[in-house]
Amino acid sequence: MTPPVPARCLREGAGGRGKRADAHSGRRRDVRPIGVFLARGGGLLGTSVWKSGASIALALALVALSGGLAFAEGPDPTGAEAIKAKPELAVNFAWTLVAGFLVFFMQLGFALLGSGLIRSKNTVNYLTKSFLDFCMCALAFWAFGFALMFGGATGGDGSVLSSGLEAGNLLVGFSGFFLTGAAYDVSTVQLWFFQVVFAATAATIVAGMMAERTKITAYLAYSFLISALIYPIYGHWVWGGGWLSTLPFGAGAKDFAGSGVVHAIGGLVGLAGAALVGARIGKYNADGTPNRIPGHNIVYVAAGTLILFFGWFGFNTGSTLAATDLRISVIAVNTFLAGCAGAVAAVYYGLAKTGKADLPLACNGALAGLVGITAPCAYVAPWAAVVIGAIAPFVMLATNWLVERVLRIDDPVGAAGVHAGAGLWGLLAVGIFADGTYGDVAGLIVGQSGQIVAQLISIGTVLVWGLGTGFLLFGLLKATMGLRASREEELAGLDVPEHGTTAYPEGDGLSLAPARS
Template identity: 45%
Template sequence: MDAGLFTANNVWMMVCTALVFFMHTGFAFLEIGLTREKNTINILFKNVFIICVGLLLYYIGGFNLMYPGEFNGFLGFGGFGLNIGEDGLTPAYADGGYTYWTDFLFQGMFAATAATIVSGAVAERIKLGAFMIFVIFYVGLVYPIVGSWQWGGGFLSTLGGEDAGFYDFAGSTLVHSVGGWAALIAIILLGPRLGKFDENGKALAIPGHNIPMAAAGVLILWLGWFGFNGGSVLSADPGLTSLVLVTTSLAAAAGGVSAFFTSTVLYKNFDLTMFLNGILGGLVGITAGADLMSPFEAIMIGLIAGVIIVLGVALIDRVKLDDPVGAVTVHLICGIWGTLAVGLFGSKAGISQFLYQLTGVAAAGIFCCLTAFIIIFTLKKTMGIRVSKEEEIEGLDIHEHGMDAYPDFRMNQH
């Protein structure tokens, strides 16, 4: 391979790595904006912890757990630390798409995302210590094991033969649903925030304190998704990369429009938070097949994802679960939709492919639910996972961190 092309490929992958890293700012802004100001420091702390510990865990063993080399298709381990090998910095590695170091860093950014999804769902009432322990086990073990089943050459990648199998281009299931399943288990075991439901079980709105910040977070996430999906091409291939960015953007736009239109028809108001989550739903929905879809098919996937957002949020309230940022609807339900859409739209569409996709969704769901339940239930029975009533009412920032995100604002209140 030409040295210039190898360099260009690697530079593009490093740019995408930076964009995926920037997504953590978007997640933090979105979570802060949709929750109350008294828990801002707590949310920021969790997000910073996830990035730092996620990268260290991925270095220690996560990378080699996810990409173990030759293994039985279910569980393998390539050893601790990083081993660059003889070809790690040459075009012989990854067909000249990137170097070993870039590979580790790009994939490490994905690993941290799975836990960030859970952070938003459990916001405002989980003990920080319990959450940190959960992150260590879930990012360190569960995420890379599920990833190895497909991206590491495991059993999902060879269903029906080497040219067939489950398909998840950039992680509708392997990233978003992995986080979404854990979020679902967590909010079931954790219970709703105080004041979320009245004595009759009716859901009450708990408004976020900074909707402009939430909007900024979603736009940052959209920008970061150009690296999330664009980098998943695993090279700077001009045709495929540009197609992926087009399908990603169109699905996001369609998801936003569909969600705001659906919520307007049902609730007779222009709900910005539904609009924002619709954009995210479209992005999650297109992630599994962004490289397979035509622009029109991407729009169709986004339109359906937008409807799913509105109905999914209502469903979560109806079953008396509390998800402050809509993480379960966005990342789990739309992640499932996007994964199944590969069997319905695009160049792989067909009954066999749909069944492969369904198998992948089921396998990830069963494993993630089981492991998340074991981790969180054990924490609940030992150290506890929920803060006290007093701490929840007064805010986690003061009780768990001894500081305030907006001290001047509080002083002016008095």
């Protein structure tokens, strides 16, 4: 067993935290706030330190409660010293940032997909929420979320996972607020960027689940709070060296790129919000049977799905945080196969049930497959990725049936099944299909039972945390500012009442100009 290596810890990627080795054994190196540095020859994984001087009172209160801060020897805001010590960092930094750009581009995919699945009278409202989602998230994660998620992370043996950073525990980090002081470091800022686009993904999932009846003001408050508190605290437990990653079963709870941390959290919080805001007018009959409310633009749905599929390669392969980690080829292939298997399985289900090749079902099936493979993508063989992806649409369909017909919760875009259902399936799949070839993560397929115990604990935890915090957050918002638009606004559509414009001012964009003679 590798001995503890405080301040010189390595892990196998953003989602594969826990596997550590000492790349600097034999001599002491200069300590800098560069986070958990090099994964398998290179990727940054670290956390940061916050020096006093922030101007916001809440941040000062958090510092006071923290009982003091640990300071590194000094930041490296230009990267000159880091690149001198490790020239390969240039490649790994570029890799991680470009992957982050791809994940950010997924916001357009979510915006198109969701707006296509709802009615045209709410298109501007949906796009506004999608746009402001990541803006609110960026500020919240910069101010508070990143510090809570990665500040003071500890390793599986209790050692500190970042250079000179000791302000944290197995429940929460509490250093690195506002990226100031020692956190103003190229490696810390790089990690912040890659992680903030993940946080924005979790936040935007809720937009579709509460679409067509939620007030914009309440939604913006939600966007800030999930990014500042709900997402990062659970993320710390899995990715920041928290208690789930240190479970004494298997290699600890594993979620390589976020089936649970990103997708299940977003889906479960959204489920709570959809339950509290209530169903859309006309969704349910007096006897409780649901009515279908079709979306308005299948082109948006297909285009959004393709953009999301493309961005997923950044989501999953980028989570190595290192181009020098050659497992990226397996991750890319697994991602591709699982998404394709999900689409094909969903289409054939539709053909068997209705005799029609249902395009929206195929799109959601592909997304379910992608969500399902996100946690195990680095730990399984390609054949297992196909199985995981093919099963995911059926988990999605079962979840959506439960939500719509049993719980009678209105989810206009079916995100509960895609993100919550398939996300939980992805966590479970790690414990079943992990083959032990990467990160010492081995599941039932190779005769190891410890990992599935850790995965089941993580599933139970994300269910309790996601639903519990979701009901608490939206319950408070409902009691204070209100969640739901008025009946008149909902019937007319939220575009004009809340935004003063429509997406299709010329007759829904369908009218044709008369031919000129």
